Amino acid sequence: MKYIRSFAIIFACLFLGKGIQALTGVAIPGSIIGMLILFAVLSMGLIPSHWAKEGCHLFIRHMALLFVPVGVGLMDYLDLISTNTLPILLSTLGSSLVVLIVIGVATHHKEK
Incomplete structure (x- = not known):
């Protein structure tokens, strides 16, 4: 129930x-x-x-x-993903770096 x-x-x-x-x-x-x-x-x-x-x-x-249906659905767009590998990679690394910096600064200020 x-x-x-x-x-x-x-x-x-x-x-x-x-x-x-x-x-x-x-x-x-x-x-x-x-x-x-x-x-x-x-x-x-x-x-x-x-x-x-x-x-x-x-x-x-x-x-x-x-997540299996999402992974299978990505296979339909494999050619689009492969042609845009560099922008996808740069945006992923850039956004990860921004998140890492923001969390580091927030943690630093919280510890004071």
């Missing part, structure tokens, strides 16, 4: 997020909006966290399996 309740909460937030995205037309995917709604609902205490815990643990336990 707890899995049904947990999945109902997760999928309700997902469908609500997809509905908001479809109605507003924002560039943020509906699944991300749904996760933000789930986060907001749980952090405000509107729904007890143990109600969603079982389903979340099940999804996290099988997360590697959920």
